[in-house]
Amino acid sequence: METSVGVGLGEIAVSQNCEEILVAFGLGSCVGIGAYDPVKGIAGLLHAVLPEPLNGSDLSSTKYVGNGINKLFEEMISKGAVKERLIIRIAGGANMLTSPGLSKTFDIGTRNIAMTLKVLETQRMKIVSQNVGGSTGRTFRIYVADGKMTIRMIGEKETVF
Amino acid sequence: MAKILVVDDAEFLRVRISKMLVGDGYEVIEAENGLLALNAYKAQKPDVVLMDITMPEMDGLTALREILAVDSGAKVIMLTALGQESVVLEAIKSGAKDFIVKPFERDRVVGALQKLIG
Amino acid sequence: MTELRSIFTDEFVNLLTKISKEGIENASKGFAGMLGKELTVKSSTAKLVKLLDIPKMLGGPEDETVAIYLKTEGGIAGQMMLVMPCEKAFGLVDMIMGEPIGTTTVLGKMEKSALQELGNITGTYFLNYVSDNTGRSVRPTPPAVMVDMCAAILDIVIATAGIENEEVLMLDAEFVQGDLCTEIQFWVIPDPQTILAYGAK
Numbered sequence: 001m002e003t004s005v006g007v008g009l010g011e012i013a014v015s016q017n018c019e020e021i022l023v024a025f026g027l028g029s030c031v032g033i034g035a036y037d038p039v040k041g042i043a044g045l046l047h048a049v050l051p052e053p054l055n056g057s058d059l060s061s062t063k064y065v066g067n068g069i070n071k072l073f074e075e076m077i078s079k080g081a082v083k084e085r086l087i088i089r090i091a092g093g094a095n096m097l098t099s100p101g102l103s104k105t106f107d108i109g110t111r112n113i114a115m116t117l118k119v120l121e122t123q124r125m126k127i128v129s130q131n132v133g134g135s136t137g138r139t140f141r142i143y144v145a146d147g148k149m150t151i152r153m154i155g156e157k158e159t160v161f
Numbered sequence: 162m163a164k165i166l167v168v169d170d171a172e173f174l175r176v177r178i179s180k181m182l183v184g185d186g187y188e189v190i191e192a193e194n195g196l197l198a199l200n201a202y203k204a205q206k207p208d209v210v211l212m213d214i215t216m217p218e219m220d221g222l223t224a225l226r227e228i229l230a231v232d233s234g235a236k237v238i239m240l241t242a243l244g245q246e247s248v249v250l251e252a253i254k255s256g257a258k259d260f261i262v263k264p265f266e267r268d269r270v271v272g273a274l275q276k277l278i279g
Numbered sequence: 280m281t282e283l284r285s286i287f288t289d290e291f292v293n294l295l296t297k298i299s300k301e302g303i304e305n306a307s308k309g310f311a312g313m314l315g316k317e318l319t320v321k322s323s324t325a326k327l328v329k330l331l332d333i334p335k336m337l338g339g340p341e342d343e344t345v346a347i348y349l350k351t352e353g354g355i356a357g358q359m360m361l362v363m364p365c366e367k368a369f370g371l372v373d374m375i376m377g378e379p380i381g382t383t384t385v386l387g388k389m390e391k392s393a394l395q396e397l398g399n400i401t402g403t404y405f406l407n408y409v410s411d412n413t414g415r416s417v418r419p420t421p422p423a424v425m426v427d428m429c430a431a432i433l434d435i436v437i438a439t440a441g442i443e444n445e446e447v448l449m450l451d452a453e454f455v456q457g458d459l460c461t462e463i464q465f466w467v468i469p470d471p472q473t474i475l476a477y478g479a480k
Contacts (some may be wrong), residue, residue: 003285007333007342008331009309009437023428024434025334025339025340025341025428026334026340026341026428026429026430026431026432026434027428027430027431027434028427028428028430028431028432028433028434028438029434030434030438049434049437049438050438059430066349084452094431095432096425096427096432096435097348097423097425097435108434108438136427136431137427137428137430137431137432137434138431139341139428152341154341154343154426154427155343170395170421171392171393171395171396171399172388172389172392173353173375173376173389173392173393173396174392174396174425176389202457214418215399215403215418215419215420215421216421217421242400242403242404242407243405243407243418244403244407245407245411245417245420246411248412248416248418252467253387258480262398263400263403264305264400
């Protein structure tokens, strides 16, 4: 009997429980970073909100991509995961506002993706697959049982990526 | 038959206003932003323009000035939700003949048109 | 963000409630005027709720939601968003367009346009009031109508203003047309800067 574990804004969830599914619902401009150690069967999901701190507040918060990724890896490693084995997939980072008349395009989504790629590259971590960009929200799921990761958009079926 | 140019980015409203005016015997042409309004004005020389303000590409106040630059006798009525004092003043100073705030009463619009067309 | 808290006093919330209610009533009267049909609005409750609680109240973070969003420019820069579940949006469109309830089942171009105009009139009414009371001119962008998962839509406000812990105003409005009535919740999410500008007058 599977149980969903919701991962809200700025949150991280790490699990070895085969019956759990880690879920980040409705990622708009937010980016979901999923990691899985296939040997130990440890899954982790980060729901990052912003590329970097706006005005010096909450500097250590995991809602920022960099902090979040570091904390995600830290927690998974503390449970026995090996960083080099981690299978990483990312999803989200949509630009939700694209209509004419909005003088500045809302580009947080793009900036979140860029920061994610930069941070992971700095740590020499390879991204196996990604479902990012566009202008639609996504729900990101990680099945702890086998590390399967899926996304679902409104009106569409859940698909593995 | 007088020709009215209806300028508004909301298709819903253009259709509503058109129906209203055609029912009263006017000929109606439409434009969805200030830039297209300017082009339509130059091409079709309407008798009166009903101009929204908040639009993409070119807003109504800029379009008002552009149209008057092309035809100093142009009759433009602003039809907008933006009823702030500073905006009304700017429109009138720029040469708008009337200023109607949305939501509007049908009679107010028809009355304003009749006044200008005579 | 402590400055924000102290400005969201009871008095200010009451004021925001009053002008938001008037904004909605005003917009609906306008549609009635244009349609020639009686459409009245009764705005019942108004309260402050946490932004992060909105998905739960609307149903769920994945629920299909309609948002009418606009930015403001000029003397006061900020953003406003009206948020409602998809079904409610259908009912609202039916009323605005003078159709029997249940007619609209998909938000096509015309339907989104009707919602866009509702957002324009309601939002601008609010801004006009703020402008007249602060002496600063403030102009909205044309509203954008979006349909997506609730959580994804709220990202727009949360990410831009970084205010996920803040509270917003929720209004319950009942639209009545003849025998029919539909209840819609409107969320007024003024940007902190808008509130601060008002408080600074």
